[in-house]
Amino acid sequence: xxxxxxxxxxxxxxxxxxxxxxxxxxxxxxxxxxxxxxxxxxxxxxxxxxxxxxxxxxxxxxxxxxxxxxxxxxxxxxxxxxxxxxxxxxxxxxxxxxxxxxxxxxxxxxxxxxxxxxxxxxxxxxxxxxxxxxxxxxxxxxxxxxxxxxxxxxxxxxxxxxxxxxxxxxxxxxxxxxxxxxxxxxxxxxxxxxxxx
Amino acid sequence: xxxxxxxxxxxxxxxxxxxxxxxxxxxxxxxxxxxxxxxxxxxxxxxxxxxxxxxxxxxxxxxxxxxxxxxxxxxxxxxxxxxxxxxxxxxxxxxxxxxxxxxxxxxxxxxxxxxxxxxxxxxxxxxxxxxxxxxxxxxxxxxxxxxxxxxxxxxxxxxxxxxxxxxxxxxxxxxxxxxxxxxxxxxxxxxxxxxxxxxxxxxxxxxxxxxxxxxxxxxxxxxxxxxxxxxxxxxxxxxxxxxxxxxxxxxxxxxxxxxxxxxxxxxxxxxxxxxxxxxxxxxxxxxxxxxxxxxxxxxxxxxxxxxxxxxxxxxxxxxxxxxxxxxxxxxxxxxxxxxxxxxxxxxxxxxxxxxxxxxxxxxxxxxxxxxxxxxxxxxxxxxxxxxxxxxxxxxxxxxxxxxxxxxxxxxxxxxxxxxxxxxxxxxxxxxxxxxxxxxxxxxxxxxxxxxxxxxxxxxxxxxxxxxxxxxxxxxxxxxxxxxxxxxxxxxxxxxxxxxxxxxxxxxxxxxxxxxxxxxxxxxxxxxxxxxxxxxxxxxxxxxxxxxxxxxxxxxxxxxxxxxxxxxxxxxxxxx
Ligand code: FES
Numbered sequence: 001x002x003x004x005x006x007x008x009x010x011x012x013x014x015x016x017x018x019x020x021x022x023x024x025x026x027x028x029x030x031x032x033x034x035x036x037x038x039x040x041x042x043x044x045x046x047x048x049x050x051x052x053x054x055x056x057x058x059x060x061x062x063x064x065x066x067x068x069x070x071x072x073x074x075x076x077x078x079x080x081x082x083x084x085x086x087x088x089x090x091x092x093x094x095x096x097x098x099x100x101x102x103x104x105x106x107x108x109x110x111x112x113x114x115x116x117x118x119x120x121x122x123x124x125x126x127x128x129x130x131x132x133x134x135x136x137x138x139x140x141x142x143x144x145x146x147x148x149x150x151x152x153x154x155x156x157x158x159x160x161x162x163x164x165x166x167x168x169x170x171x172x173x174x175x176x177x178x179x180x181x182x183x184x185x186x187x188x189x190x191x192x193x194x195x196x197x
Numbered sequence: 198x199x200x201x202x203x204x205x206x207x208x209x210x211x212x213x214x215x216x217x218x219x220x221x222x223x224x225x226x227x228x229x230x231x232x233x234x235x236x237x238x239x240x241x242x243x244x245x246x247x248x249x250x251x252x253x254x255x256x257x258x259x260x261x262x263x264x265x266x267x268x269x270x271x272x273x274x275x276x277x278x279x280x281x282x283x284x285x286x287x288x289x290x291x292x293x294x295x296x297x298x299x300x301x302x303x304x305x306x307x308x309x310x311x312x313x314x315x316x317x318x319x320x321x322x323x324x325x326x327x328x329x330x331x332x333x334x335x336x337x338x339x340x341x342x343x344x345x346x347x348x349x350x351x352x353x354x355x356x357x358x359x360x361x362x363x364x365x366x367x368x369x370x371x372x373x374x375x376x377x378x379x380x381x382x383x384x385x386x387x388x389x390x391x392x393x394x395x396x397x398x399x400x401x402x403x404x405x406x407x408x409x410x411x412x413x414x415x416x417x418x419x420x421x422x423x424x425x426x427x428x429x430x431x432x433x434x435x436x437x438x439x440x441x442x443x444x445x446x447x448x449x450x451x452x453x454x455x456x457x458x459x460x461x462x463x464x465x466x467x468x469x470x471x472x473x474x475x476x477x478x479x480x481x482x483x484x485x486x487x488x489x490x491x492x493x494x495x496x497x498x499x500x501x502x503x504x505x506x507x508x509x510x511x512x513x514x515x516x517x518x519x520x521x522x523x524x525x526x527x528x529x530x531x532x533x534x535x536x537x538x539x540x541x542x543x544x545x546x547x548x549x550x551x552x553x554x555x556x557x558x559x560x561x562x563x564x565x566x567x568x569x570x571x572x573x574x575x576x577x578x579x580x581x582x583x584x585x586x587x588x589x590x591x592x593x594x595x596x597x598x599x600x601x602x603x604x605x606x607x608x609x610x611x612x613x614x615x616x617x618x619x620x621x622x623x624x625x626x627x628x629x630x631x632x633x634x635x636x637x638x639x640x641x642x643x644x645x646x647x648x649x650x651x652x653x654x655x656x657x658x659x660x661x662x663x664x665x666x667x668x669x670x671x672x673x674x675x676x677x678x679x680x681x682x683x684x685x686x687x688x689x690x691x692x693x694x695x696x697x698x699x700x701x702x703x704x705x706x707x708x709x710x711x712x713x714x715x716x717x718x719x720x721x722x723x724x725x726x727x728x729x730x731x732x733x734x735x736x737x738x739x740x741x742x743x744x745x746x747x748x749x750x751x752x753x754x755x756x757x758x759x760x761x762x763x764x765x766x767x768x769x770x771x772x
Contacts, residue, residue, distance in 0.1 A: 126326045136745070164741065
């Protein structure tokens with residue numbers, strides 16, 4: 001049992017946190033939805049920005065990523081208009097930096113400095129890919145969708161290595177321009193789930 | 198017109214819907230469903246989620262029984278063409294069967310031959326995030342059907358043709374609002390409750406006019422400012438505190454009271470939402486005319502374990518302590534077998550006991566409040582283990598009550614524990630908000646466990662377990678149905694079997710391997726004097742998740758080899 005003063009303090013912290021979330025989230029989401037181009041799929045020459053964490057919104061460079069993972073969630077951003085393409089969740093991607101020697105022949109040309117990018121929307125039922133960790137079978141770290149435990153190997157075009165997902169994640173070709181990760185082409189494959197989620 | 202206004206009509210266009218008439222359709226003869234027929238259904242029909250409003254899952258048919266069930270054979274099957282968890286009962290109205298599938302399909306079939314009349318396919322939005330891609334069946338009223346969808350609409354269909362009659366948006370799927378349950382139909386009202394506790398929603402039950410789709414009332418399961426119970430929440434927690442209502446309620450015809458279960462408080466660790474958190478993890482007694490909360494019972498306070506108590510309690514006239522108790526019976530996800538009483542002044546606690554191993558409760562107070570062991574209550578910043586696992590002693594799959602044997606049959610999971618590390622995380626609308634990292638959720642088998650799944654038969658009058666059947670290599674994740682032929686019907690195991698047990702002794706009388714695993718609800722029905730048993734096979738959703746978790750634990754020795762894909766199976770006794 002916590003003391004009354006603990007309880008009060010905790011309540012205050014929680015209330016402040018909840019208020020901050022409620023006050024800021026709807027406004028920023030609405031603004032993102034309204035921005036022209038925000039729901040366009042990633043476009044060539046878009047930069048990638050962190051989707052979450054302390055550096056949310058900042059442009060990602062290969063040096064920001066740890067070799068061997070973890071994967072990080074990112075949004076494409078139009079460098080000319082500065083619009084982050086958050087208007088559709090189908091635009092979110094995951095990026096991970098790997099040893100280029102590990103990448104297979106179809107993956108390597110889409111990578112930049114060992115960094116590969118894939119749609120963050122699971123091809124099974126549309127959950128976001130949130131985890132990076134050891135595969136259910138084998139020792140390698142893989143992209144994981146924890147909703148129903150699907151796993152995708154980013155070294156092999158994100159092919160399904162475990163779980164119910166029916167097909168690979170859409171790949172996003174990358175390049176490096178001015179030291180930043182940029183989009184080198186449109187999605188290869190369909191971003192999103194097998195049937196409407 | 199702003200960009201946002203412009204986007205809305207185009208969004209609607211992309212999610213609009215149609216039905217495909219196929220095969221034998223349209224249906225020429227259809228028996229309109231009336232209030233009287235729902236209150237007193239013909240023995241050969243299955244028109245409500247659990248056949249009758251009391252939620253007992255009991256069929257009075259006895260043509261198939263303990264002596265001839267060994268001769269049960271498939272008479273027809275039907276592939277739905279859909280993968281993932283097929284959880285709906287085949288609903289039957291005088292020879293016409295309606296099944297639903299994941300991704301919002303409804304298929305009308307000839308219940309005798311398996312010929313398809315028509316199929317409705319909902320076009321779901323591309324960006325939908327379906328955490329539980331499933332559906333638990335259509336509600337019936339007059340000559341219409343009602344479907345609740347994962348993109349959070351309620352749709353009325355013409356029962357004869359599958360044509361869409363109305364389509365009402367309930368809330369916004371982009372904010373994690375979705376629906377998976379069979380609508381409850383009471384006197385021309387179509388009543389549904391929302392899913393989305395894991396997205397930080399505020400739960401509710403809502404009623405629509407059967408003819409027009411117009412909203413009649415909406416009752417939030419978390420009281421707002423000024424409403425009784427609001428004081429059990431701190432600050433603004435009530436706005437996002439969960440308490441979803443994602444399973445069909447039961448209905449007391451005599452007192453005109455709906456009993457509806459509610460889910461866990463959000464996010465999971467109780468420290469993030471201090472207070473008792475009414476009406477999370479409760480049963481609500483609702484007035485069907487206006488949605489008013491007449492009474493409630495909270496199964497446990499300040500939920501921290503993700504223990505949804507959404508499966509509505511069964512209404513049973515129970516002989517106990519020398520009197521007839523108008524009871525509510527609920528084997529809880531929180532591991533306690535609850536016996537409550539429907540008194541004129543409200544719901545009262547009668548008895549409770551653990552039906553699977555638990556280390557969370559130290560006892561139950563005389564008023565029915567369970568006493569928690571804080572060592573097994575998840576909190577912030579520490580890893581806490583607890584039994585049963587977050588899927589509970591019994592999840593949403595329903596128990597059944599036999600009017601013959603007066604026993605309750607429970608699809609239980611024994612020897613599973615779990616744990617997670619609680620975290621304070623900001624709420625992002627439409628994103629998972631569990632209060633832990635999803636990848637941190639653990640499922641462990643208790644040391645020395647000899648089995649996981651357990652079909653149990655309990656005497657609710659005495660609190661004694663009469664028999665149980667253990668499954669050494671599988672959990673049990675499927676609803677139970679019992680018949681007057683003294684058959685307990687259940688799938689739910691990872692060996693793809695559908696089984697019939699002797700209701701009195703627990704003897705396994707019959708089993709049949711199916712295409713996939715069965716998480717669907719078995720039903721019994723009759724056409725032209727022949728009794729049939731029907732069930733959908735189609736593994737997925739949480740049954741699959743538990744299976745995957747077991748498969749990664751080498752010492753448990755469970756193989757992860759359950760194929761997916763839905764098939765309707767219909768059986769009869771070989772003549
Ligand atoms: S949505 Fe990813 S595994 Fe189901």
